[in-house]
Structures are given as structure tokens and as C-alpha cells.
Amino acid sequence: MTEQTHNFEADTGKILNIVINSLYSDRDIFLRELLSNASDAIHKRKLLGQTQPDILNSAEDEILVAVDDKKKTVEIIDTGIGLNADDLTETLGTIARSGTSSFLDSIEEASDSKNAAKSLIGKFGVGFYSAFMVAEKVVVTTRKAGENGANTWESDGKAGYTITAVSDEHPVGTSIKLFLRKDAKEYADLHKLKGLIKKYSDHIIVPIFVQSKDVEKEQANSAQALWTKSPSEVSEEEYSEFYKASLGAFDEPYITLHNKTEGSIDFTNLLYIPKTAPFDLFEPERKTKISLYINRVFISQDVDGVIPTWLRFVKGILDTTSLDLNVSREMVQNSPRDQKDFEICNETHPL
Structure with a gap:
């Protein structure tokens, strides 16, 4: 044959x-x-x-x-x-x-x-x-x-x-x-x-x-990403300005978390815990307010598994090059490796 x-x-x-x-x-x-x-x-x-x-x-x-x-x-x-x-x-x-x-x-x-x-x-x-x-x-x-x-x-x-x-x-x-x-x-x-x-x-x-x-x-753009700087280079005023201007907040942040993690998954996060509780804090349908960026380009704010659901009052950004996106770069592909690594990250950087 x-x-x-x-x-x-x-x-x-x-x-x-x-x-x-x-x-x-x-x-x-x-x-x-x-x-x-x-x-x-x-x-x-x-x-x-x-x-x-x-x-x-x-x-x-x-x-x-x-x-x-x-x-x-x-x-x-x-x-x-x-x-x-x-x-x-x-x-x-x-x-x-x-x-x-x-x-x-x-x-x-x-x-x-x-x-x-x-x-x-x-x-x-x-x-x-x-x-x-x-x-x-x-x-x-x-x-x-x-x-x-x-x-x-x-x-x-x-x-x-x-x-x-x-x-x-x-x-x-x-x-x-x-x-x-x-x-x-x-x-x-x-x-x-x-x-x-x-x-x-x-x-x-x-x-x-x-x-x-x-x-x-x-x-038309700011041409800078605050989270790419070292935390030692960022003032409290800059953190507060970003919190209000980019995340639409009206209060002052209670806690600011700025971390860079390298390993099986590389990412930078800039997270804020607000001083004032959101009005819909106890609504089960409330979604997380974490914006996903890939190399400083906004992808989505509707990403599951980044932080636990009970932390849905946290605002901020996650910037990474390690997540798998679909071809249109609109959604994250489901990946057991990524999910496992983010669970580890949550344990490594507890709020």
C-alpha cells in the first residue's frame, strides 16, 4: 500500500x-x-x-x-x-x-x-x-x-x-x-x-x-504603567491618584498591595482594599473588580479565579504575559496550570 x-x-x-x-x-x-x-x-x-x-x-x-x-x-x-x-x-x-x-x-x-x-x-x-x-x-x-x-x-x-x-x-x-x-x-x-x-x-x-x-x-494616553515601577519609586500620592483616576474610586485606599512575582507564572499585581465598603458588598452577584492586562494592554475585567470570590471588594490590576488567551485576546483560556499557580499566589500574597 x-x-x-x-x-x-x-x-x-x-x-x-x-x-x-x-x-x-x-x-x-x-x-x-x-x-x-x-x-x-x-x-x-x-x-x-x-x-x-x-x-x-x-x-x-x-x-x-x-x-x-x-x-x-x-x-x-x-x-x-x-x-x-x-x-x-x-x-x-x-x-x-x-x-x-x-x-x-x-x-x-x-x-x-x-x-x-x-x-x-x-x-x-x-x-x-x-x-x-x-x-x-x-x-x-x-x-x-x-x-x-x-x-x-x-x-x-x-x-x-x-x-x-x-x-x-x-x-x-x-x-x-x-x-x-x-x-x-x-x-x-x-x-x-x-x-x-x-x-x-x-x-x-x-x-x-x-x-x-x-x-x-x-x-490621548498616559503612556505609563504605575505598576511597572518598583514600589519604592511610587509615592502614596501616586498610588491614591491611580486608585481614583484609573479604578473609579472616590475614597482613599485602606491598604495597597504592589507585588511582582516570577516563577512558573510571571505577573505583577497592584491591588487596593477600599476604606469604604461597596454598597453591594453582600450581593452574591457582585463580580470582582480586577482588571487583566497583558503587557500593559487591557484585556478584560471579567476573569474568574484571579482572587477568591469573598475578596470581590478588592480593586486593582493584574498584568502578566504567562496566561493563555484565546486567538482574539478577549478571553483567558482555561488552564489547570494557571489556576493552580494563581491559588499558590493567593497563598503567597495573602491579603
Whole structure:
């Protein structure tokens, strides 16, 4: 009997349709995904610049979200590493190929590869395609650091894509321009976009600016994550300000717990016990108020098993790179290892 090996065949258009229309439950997430990609691109440029100083950005790194309310477009511009034509084909032209994962593989022998993994966000290679949830057409114009010439990638998310060489005048970095669908015109509202940036990307360590024809360029995120600092570097006033501004509290914290744990699961937590009891403290349906972050990017506030149910009056954040998320990065995958480790953490850092 002769054995034959075959590769799976796939209708790429149908797969992309599934990714666009079925993978994500909330269209708002498209902005989180594109800003995370922009942040990764900037960090990649910095990491590679350690051995190739000529590709470093001579100005301040930033991400700009530009809105045209009349034309109904949203453009995300970064000062990151950029892409050449081959990169565009390999990453944007190949579904589920993560440029970040490939980047980490290429530097895995480097001494700073572990730190690089902690600073980069992308993993699955599908976040970019969330743009098609709100856009009928996406145009990416990009120039790779250290190379001459720029290229434009264009697609409607249905009939493939085109790559065109363009002028050398395009600066190093990437611009992603979304031509909004008729049912997604609300994303041309600068106020709405600022709210989404504050919710999902407020703590990314890259300043995110917004701009429109009627609104001058202004920073929309804080570009800092208080919990990434050493507790000895944070004052009581800073803890209190974060408690009120980021967690929506009105009282002063009774106890503040700021810990970093490394081991089988790495995480940082910043937890607060309030002075004033919540009005629904004894309601069985009250959920925990712990926000889950992955590399400073907000994921969810509806995560079970992080702290015991009876501690549901505790507010705060948990930031980790060790939890397994589903492909859309909206939910935590059930993992006995993670659950066991969190139980150990609760014993290690009792309240």
C-alpha cells in the first residue's frame, strides 16, 4: 500500500471572512489590536537599534491616530521598524503569521530575547485583520528602517491584496489607513476613539496622539504603567491618584498591595482594599473588580479565579504575559496550570 502525504488546501477568502466576522465579539477591539502592533513595531526598532544604531529614530517615538470626519477615514501612523515588500507578503499577506513571533524567533539566541518578549504584545498574527470589521478598504504605506523606498499594501479583505512601490519620501514607519464601512462611521468620531485609547491602550509605554482637522494634535494616553515601577519609586500620592483616576474610586485606599512575582507564572499585581465598603458588598452577584492586562494592554475585567470570590471588594490590576488567551485576546483560556499557580499566589500574597 502506497502512502501519500498532502498539504491541506484552504479557501483563503473564506478563512479571512471567518477571522473578520467571527473571531472578535466586539468591534471596538480593532483599535487595540492596531495600536498594539504599532507599539510592537516601535519596540522592534529600538531592540534592533542596539546593534544597528543607524536605524534608530532620531526623534521621539510616537503613535498618531488621525481622523477625517468628512471622508470617514481613520489613520494609525507609527515611527516603528517598518516593512519592505517581502515583509508585507509574509505578514499581512499570510493569515496567522505573526511578525512579532518571527521577530522573537530571529533573536532567540540574543541575551535580551527574554526582555524583548516581555515588551512585545503580538502573538497570533490575526490582530491586523480586525481592521476589516470596521473598514471596507485598508491601505498600508510603510518604509523599513535602513532601506530605501516605501511600499503600499491595499486590500478590501475579500479579493486578495496589491503591493505597489511608492516614493522614497515616506518616512520610516507604517501608516494604516482605514476607509470606514457605512455601518462603522461612528469610529470617525475623535471623542469615541479617545475613549477607546484610554480604555485599552492608556498604559502602553509609547505616547499615542490624536488629531483631526478641527482638533489640534493632543496626547490621548498616559503612556505609563504605575505598576511597572518598583514600589519604592511610587509615592502614596501616586498610588491614591491611580486608585481614583484609573479604578473609579472616590475614597482613599485602606491598604495597597504592589507585588511582582516570577516563577512558573510571571505577573505583577497592584491591588487596593477600599476604606469604604461597596454598597453591594453582600450581593452574591457582585463580580470582582480586577482588571487583566497583558503587557500593559487591557484585556478584560471579567476573569474568574484571579482572587477568591469573598475578596470581590478588592480593586486593582493584574498584568502578566504567562496566561493563555484565546486567538482574539478577549478571553483567558482555561488552564489547570494557571489556576493552580494563581491559588499558590493567593497563598503567597495573602491579603
